Amino acid sequence: MKVSFCHCINFLQHLFSHAKLPNSPSHDEIHNVSAQIYAISLDALVQGKDEITAYLFNTGDPAKPWTTKTSRNDCSNDNPARLPAGELPGFTVWPAKTPGRQLDNEAGGVQYFASSDARYCEDATSTRIHVWSLINTSSLQGPVPSLQLKNTYIDSQSYANPPPSSQKDGPIPCGNVVFNETEPGLVDSGDSRVLDTRFAQNKLWVVLGTAADVLGTQVAGVAWYIFEPRVAALNGEVAVSADLIKEGVVALENESVSRPAIGVTTSGKGVIAVSCVGPNRYPRCVKYC
Numbered sequence: 001m002k003v004s005f006c007h008c009i010n011f012l013q014h015l016f017s018h019a020k021l022p023n024s025p026s027h028d029e030i031h032n033v034s035a036q037i038y039a040i041s042l043d044a045l046v047q048g049k050d051e052i053t054a055y056l057f058n059t060g061d062p063a064k065p066w067t068t069k070t071s072r073n074d075c076s077n078d079n080p081a082r083l084p085a086g087e088l089p090g091f092t093v094w095p096a097k098t099p100g101r102q103l104d105n106e107a108g109g110v111q112y113f114a115s116s117d118a119r120y121c122e123d124a125t126s127t128r129i130h131v132w133s134l135i136n137t138s139s140l141q142g143p144v145p146s147l148q149l150k151n152t153y154i155d156s157q158s159y160a161n162p163p164p165s166s167q168k169d170g171p172i173p174c175g176n177v178v179f180n181e182t183e184p185g186l187v188d189s190g191d192s193r194v195l196d197t198r199f200a201q202n203k204l205w206v207v208l209g210t211a212a213d214v215l216g217t218q219v220a221g222v223a224w225y226i227f228e229p230r231v232a233a234l235n236g237e238v239a240v241s242a243d244l245i246k247e248g249v250v251a252l253e254n255e256s257v258s259r260p261a262i263g264v265t266t267s268g269k270g271v272i273a274v275s276c277v278g279p280n281r282y283p284r285c286v287k288y289c
Helices: 042-046 137-141 173-178
Strands: 036-040 054-058 110-116 125-135 148-160 194-200 203-214 217-234 237-250 256-264 270-278 281-288
Touching: 036 042, 036 125, 036 137, 110 194, 110 203, 110 217, 125 217, 125 237, 148 217, 148 237, 194 256, 203 237, 203 256, 217 270
Parallel strands: 148 203, 217 256
Antiparallel strands: 036 054, 110 125, 125 148, 194 203, 203 217, 217 237, 256 270, 270 281
């Protein structure tokens, strides 16, 4: 199959967002340029066309890489100087899957996405979630598509990178042989990037990892959000906005909750699947309805 853009497609954002800058002396100068979004006609893929055109949207300015030394900023709600959504590049901009055919057909069709921004904030803590919309997706069926990518942010509960997770002691043959370890170490709980998004009943469901306080102890938890997004004309241009409907955190005493995934039915019933691990339990998968 021939693709009409560059033969190399970038890795997913969450695979290389902490790449080391060329010739940088230390890991303090890690950077993130931006997430990229490729729009491709599904019909063209299904039909197996010899040539498929993809449309690239860069969610940030590639000429301005964000270094942790210079680009961390106070993202708290009471900071009037915090950077607006339009000045932050996207970080793991996650597309929303839709059960059935509950699509948003406004403005020629809309594909929603969500992302977090604690990656760019002081102490890796933030109180806002970004909602993105790819507008006029039906034009991908035509010879000259006319697409727009818009975004906004919504104030939310605070979230931050989760701490590592403890795990139950037990045999570690691979660790013994490969790494010469004698006991289990901590489990990586991930970070605060969005890990799943769904669109159903005109609402956007989002989950991500976060630090959570349980009886005064910081543990790994999962934050969830339900937004009502919309696309409408504003001053002659199409814009995206969203209202926060509900939000919450899933966390347990003496256990860590991480790596969430979400599923939503056509009627708007949701379930979150998470990984649980703790000093008295081996890793396992549980669900939260």
